[in-house]
Amino acid sequence: MKKENIQSILNQSFKKYLKELDEIKLEITESSVQQSSAIKDKKSFKNKDDQSRKS
Amino acid sequence: MTNPENLNPNIPDSGEPSYKEKHIDAKESNREPAPEREVEQVLNYIEETSNQSVEAALETAKMIKESQLSSEQKKRLTEKLKKSLRNVFRALTFSVLLTVSVIVTSPYTYTRYSVDSKINERGAIEYTHQDKETTHVINVLAGKEKFTVADRENIYLDLLAAKLDEAHSNGRYLNIEAKKLPDMSIKKKMQIAEELSSSGDLEDRESVKASMIDPSPKVFDEDLYSALWKLEQECGNPKVRFMFEGKTQRYSASFERSFYSAKSNTIFIDVGSNEETTEDFIAELSHAKQFDENPISSLLLGARDNLQVQIKASSQGLSFDEVYDQTMYDQPGTIEYQAHQEIEPELKKKFLSYAPGTAERFDKERDKFVAEYNKLFNEKITKNEERRDYFNKKRALVSNNLEYEQLLQDEDNQRDKAQKDFDKKVSELKAKYGFI
Numbered sequence: 001m002k003k004e005n006i007q008s009i010l011n012q013s014f015k016k017y018l019k020e021l022d023e024i025k026l027e028i029t030e031s032s033v034q035q036s037s038a039i040k041d042k043k044s045f046k047n048k049d050d051q052s053r054k055s
Numbered sequence: 056m057t058n059p060e061n062l063n064p065n066i067p068d069s070g071e072p073s074y075k076e077k078h079i080d081a082k083e084s085n086r087e088p089a090p091e092r093e094v095e096q097v098l099n100y101i102e103e104t105s106n107q108s109v110e111a112a113l114e115t116a117k118m119i120k121e122s123q124l125s126s127e128q129k130k131r132l133t134e135k136l137k138k139s140l141r142n143v144f145r146a147l148t149f150s151v152l153l154t155v156s157v158i159v160t161s162p163y164t165y166t167r168y169s170v171d172s173k174i175n176e177r178g179a180i181e182y183t184h185q186d187k188e189t190t191h192v193i194n195v196l197a198g199k200e201k202f203t204v205a206d207r208e209n210i211y212l213d214l215l216a217a218k219l220d221e222a223h224s225n226g227r228y229l230n231i232e233a234k235k236l237p238d239m240s241i242k243k244k245m246q247i248a249e250e251l252s253s254s255g256d257l258e259d260r261e262s263v264k265a266s267m268i269d270p271s272p273k274v275f276d277e278d279l280y281s282a283l284w285k286l287e288q289e290c291g292n293p294k295v296r297f298m299f300e301g302k303t304q305r306y307s308a309s310f311e312r313s314f315y316s317a318k319s320n321t322i323f324i325d326v327g328s329n330e331e332t333t334e335d336f337i338a339e340l341s342h343a344k345q346f347d348e349n350p351i352s353s354l355l356l357g358a359r360d361n362l363q364v365q366i367k368a369s370s371q372g373l374s375f376d377e378v379y380d381q382t383m384y385d386q387p388g389t390i391e392y393q394a395h396q397e398i399e400p401e402l403k404k405k406f407l408s409y410a411p412g413t414a415e416r417f418d419k420e421r422d423k424f425v426a427e428y429n430k431l432f433n434e435k436i437t438k439n440e441e442r443r444d445y446f447n448k449k450r451a452l453v454s455n456n457l458e459y460e461q462l463l464q465d466e467d468n469q470r471d472k473a474q475k476d477f478d479k480k481v482s483e484l485k486a487k488y489g490f491i
Contacts (some may be wrong), residue, residue: 006153012102013146020139021115024132028122029389 097154099149108143112136149438166320168292170284178435179277182284184292192295192324193287196333197280198272210268210299210326212236215248217299218256227254270297270332276369279333282409290340291347315342317354330417337406341398345390357390 119132168185175181184190194200215235223229231247240246251257272279287293293315312334313325322339324332346353360383368378392397407414429435 006150007100008155010101010104010146010150013143014108017108017139017143018111021111021136024115024135024139025118027132028118028124031124031128032122 097150101150103146103155105144108140109146112140129298156354165293167321168294170288170292173285180281182280182287184287184294186294189293189295192297193283194280195271195297196336197277197283198275198329199280202269202271206297210297211248212244213299215244216250218251219247222251222254222256227256268299268326268353270326270329272329276410276413278410279413282406282413283333283336285409286337286340286405289405290344290402291320293343293347294319295336295338296321296323297326298323299326313339315346316337317342317346317350317357321345328420330420333417337402338395338399341394341402342390344398344402345394353390356393360389360391 063168115136116133119129119136120130124132131411168189170184172180173183182193184191184193191200191206195202195206212245216236219228219231219233219236223233228250236244236247287295298313298469313323315322320337320343322341322343324335326332327335364375364379364383367382368375371378383389386392387396
């Protein structure tokens with residue numbers, strides 16, 4: 001077993017690991033974006049509702 | 056293994072060549088060093104990857120914690136993170152294990168030797184091992200070369216080293232180091248031998264045995280020569296060394312019989328008759344074949360077996376060797392079982408096909424021994440008896456220890472007889488006078 005072989009095995013696992021962490025981060029970001037846009041939508045709906053009441 | 060380069064005997068030399076000078080092994084001195092630097096680089100790489108993995112995991116965990124996600128979502132992502140971290144740590148552990156295997160097996164992988172063959176002027180094949188002492192040892196076993204004065208000196212040194220070890224364990228001769236013996240002058244060695252003889256540490260019979268023993272056949276056995284070299288090559292060309300009474304001053308560990316050292320890929324064979332020594336050589340070749348074919352798994356298997364024996368020995372208050380001998384050779388799956396019950400019979404079959412005449416000669420020698428043994432000790436052993444017991448008994452037969460035990464037994468018998476005679480006389484007197 002050569003140095004390069006051990007490093008290559010470890011490298012592959014580490015890359016896969018970083019990819020999985022990126023997927024988690026992406027999921028957090030996407031959920032946050034969805035949540036913030038949902039809040040935004042809710043707010044704008046509320047604003048519209050207020051305006052219509054005023055009118 | 057003792058490294059002769061580190062020895063500094065500090066003993067005045069008479070100018071005669073030392074054993075080391077006479078037997079300097081060119082290959083040993085030119086051998087490439089173990090790849091410590093490569094191993095160090097891999098370990099650094101593993102450590103770096105490990106640190107990065109932990110940092111990345113902490114960062115992600117922080118992101119999960121600080122996010123606006125629901126507790127359900129956070130829990131699911133944390134589980135996902137844990138699973139990924141576990142996987143990468145598995146890979147890290149695997150890499151560390153592989154690196155450790157490289158560290159441990161590197162001396163073995165760096166002691167792989169070659170054997171050359173050529174046709175000589177008589178049209179016969181002549182073999183040469185890369186290590187010249189191995190060529191000599193195998194040639195001596197076949198009777199192609201003589202068991203020289205230097206060989207005898209070497210086994211005598213083994214005997215001295217063993218006796219020094221025993222004396223050291225009793226706190227005597229601590230100023231003489233056994234590992235320095237090979238580098239001492241002949242004069243100095245003789246002084247030590249005389250001292251050990253006068254103190255009774257070295258018995259005359261042992262010195263006589265060392266000076267009489269010869270592992271060569273009476274005449275050059277061409278079939279044996281060819282068979283031994285074929286088997287040597289089929290088992291990965293290990294180095295071979297003679298030793299005496301299970302001891303060797305050139306190896307730090309001491310065993311009671313022939314053994315194979317995976318670290319240096321060397322077979323140490325106990326010198327006896329041609330038949331005994333050849334039998335031992337073939338038996339230990341099975342370990343060489345084992346490590347040649349599967350060095351890492353054999354190493355791990357050996358480590359596991361040693362651990363098991365150690366645990367059992369500690370828990371039962373027995374010695375390591377005792378438990379090892381009782382359990383390892385007959386238990387399927389152990390390194391000894393694999394070597395001596397699975398590989399060795401195959402090698403013996405090959406030996407029989409390569410040198411049928413020699414095998415027949417050995418068989419007759421065993422028959423002679425068995426007949427002699429059974430007659431002397433009134434037992435019924437067979438020549439197929441387990442090898443270790445067979446040779447242990449055979450050694451015991453020629454040693455004074457058993458003869459001494461026999462004398463003690465005779466003495467006991469005489470004492471018993473005297474007691475019986477005395478009791479008989481007492482009974483007679485009682486019968487005659489009614490009282491004593």
